[in-house]
Amino acid sequence: MHIDLAIEKSVILLADDHVDILDFIADDLEEKYEVVKALNGQEALEYVYAHDVDLIVSDIMMPQLNGYEFCTKLKEHEKYSHIPFIMLTAKNSLQSKIEGLEYGADAYIEKPFSPNFLEAQIASLLRNRKHVKDHFQRTPNSPLDISGHNKSDQVFLKKLNKLILENMADPALCVDMLAERLYMSRPTLYRKIKVLSDLSPNELINLTRLNKATQLLLDGEYKVYEIANLLGFSTASHFSRNFQKQFGISPKDYAAKHK
Template sequence: MNNSPEKHPTVLVADDNQEILDLLADDLSENYEVIKVTNGQEAIDYLQENMVDLIVSDVMMPYVDGYELCARLKESVSHCHIPFILLTAKINLQYKIEGLNHGADAYIEKPFSPTYLQAQISSLLRNRHHVREHYSKSPETPLQSMAFNKADQVFLQKLNSLIMDNLSEQGLCVDMLADSMHMSRPTLYRKIKAISNLSPNELINITRLKRATELLIDREFKIYEISALVGFNSSSHFTRNFQKQFGISPKEYADSIENKTL
């Protein structure tokens, strides 16, 4: 039995006021692993080699301020999926609009309630968790459903096309995808894991199974033929994977679709 504690989501907090930074970290540390940085450049440097689940950033900081940090990350294919909350003492509506225009997912005015910040973080992370779960468990839900912005939609469309074009190849792997996506293997791995909470190989497997559901609906091929078309080395291996992923056998799924059309 695995008795290791469940890993907390990682939240990066950026603020050049050390007292506020420590207070934020203290408030969040019970539910999250907190990474503290004092400006946007430190955040960018940290993100080059590390994954985080969400960013909370002050607007006014030296070197790279919150607006620029948010804009640069939202323009980066490696980081645009990260939920971003901006904090500011400026209460003018125009500043709020500017923050959202830079791609922020939420904008909170200082002074703010720690409970409200916790609720905002929880809401953003919970929403993404539900989207990932729905994608994994629903046979018909497409990969692009996990995109929360245009950049991720383009990324996922390209990734899905590459997997689909090579679906019958049993040797399809992250190295092949990384080369075609013009990304390093670690960068692609982190990106896929961050968006879907799946490894590249797990994502490839689910994409095979989702394509199989389309072929099952068409009813033009037998199950052993479908298993080969989507890259499984045996129909029994395919059936076990399908049952484990969707909680129903390929035959039961095909029969349920047929019954719906009667």
């Protein structure tokens, strides 16, 4: 069988203090995903801090840092709150399910569970994340739609959008400036924006500027070269080329069409 090595597998982090359960879950997932194992919440947390992870499956009862604490630390942290979190537990009660979701888990699965069910849940959460990304690409008039995100990600996206809008007239606006203002490293911010929007920071900045341009063109108060200057484009022609590429129509024709 030919395997296309260019296709990058999603990274699934498994956290459970029982090695046999880790191996049981990993055996079922390793064909489709890159699987990483951790024996407690603290070990898993440190791995997330140091590596890219696409989804987490964690037991609740673990030494050093239990599943509730592990989930809470991630969901309250702007850098990692976007990572889908599946919580496993032997507790078979409605209250324990409610607790799991209240701590920020995206899904809750009782032990013993069907490997097929877990795999379906993982695929569903990863697919939902992709749908949110696709929305960014399809909806240029709202490049930072936040409806599909959890509360922590919504706070981050609102802060990011506000920062871009406040500084879009500055031609020097870039990922380094955003990272400094958001107190994140450049790689961390890049990864966070990429996961939430499937755009690079520079693409997001450009798209936000162009979104603002459509509003200014519809208002009719500014000429094209004035809008270019207001939005931080180096020249009116540079602005027009970017606008045409994004919307398939020149700024001048867009304004005329929507009068």
